[in-house]
Amino acid sequence: MAVDDYEELLKYYDLYETIGAGGFAKVKLARHILTGEKVAIKIMDKATLGDDLPRVKMEIEAMKNLSHHHVCHLYHVIETANKIFMILEYCPGGELFDYIIAKDRLMEDEARVFFRQIVSAVAYVHSRGYAHRDLKPENLLIDEDQNLKLIDFGLCAKPKADIWSMGVLMYALLCGYLPFDDDNVMLLYRKIMRGKYEIPKWLSPDTIILLNQMLQVDPKKRITIKHLLNHQWLLQGYKCPVEWQSKYPLGYIDEDCITELSVFHKQSKQSMTNLVSEWNYDQTTATYLLLQSKKAQGKPVRLMRSS
């Protein structure tokens, strides 16, 4: 019989339009019924995924270990006979890529605001023992407060390999095009390995120094994430180094959210705390994290009572 893969999803979420369709996934807008919060749902078909299924599992496992204000949050995972649904943080500002194109290129002080957020996210991801390995303007979304959120950990792995990509990102922010580009893959590869790139006249001396330190062909000569955090280019206009620690660390349990959940489910606070602390990335995890997000946005920490 035709198994309805959407049955469980539709218990908890109202689905709206498709906002993105990539290789083996599509992303739909949705609303979490109990909290009223908007979310993005990445929908994958297991048959279409084929050999990419392990990548998706790796990403989901990595996301369960990442909780940071500049990393897009995973709230809930639903797996059915044919589908995998990842319920993700809502980032309505679109891609950084489109933002740069729309403005042609960014001035240094605007680029610095974004780049500090990227360094913060990557330093946090590395501190958790992961490398993103696919850092590019398409994988940085803007949220409703003009803050960047790192997405798509489908290529993430344990070794660290992100510094060079951040050099390419910083160049793209300041120039509006890539430092190494060629339609012919072999010629592109040769340009990358030579490590030579055009320096437009509008780049400041400090900018050129930092780009050179990140785009070093020899990884041993490349600047480390630790030295990036308080590099003079990132400090200009700011007094403090880049803060990379998470504002709401993993496993943190918020009293107000537990209280609302225990009242709503007519459970004791202790049993509610125990259930949330299992972090099953099920409806309980989603409801708790979305309540926490409401609190962080200054919204009432309330669940919808069926009218």
Ligand SMILES: COc1cc(O)cc(Nc2ccc(C(=O)Nc3ccccc3)c(OCCC[NH3+])c2)c1
């Ligand atoms: C960990 O976060 C991830 C992992 C991943 O594999 C994919 C995504 N993709 C996302 C997440 C959120 C959105 C989103 O909220 N978009 C949006 C919302 C309202 C208006 C416009 C866009 C997302 O959008 C994809 C289309 C953007 N070009 C992708 C996150």
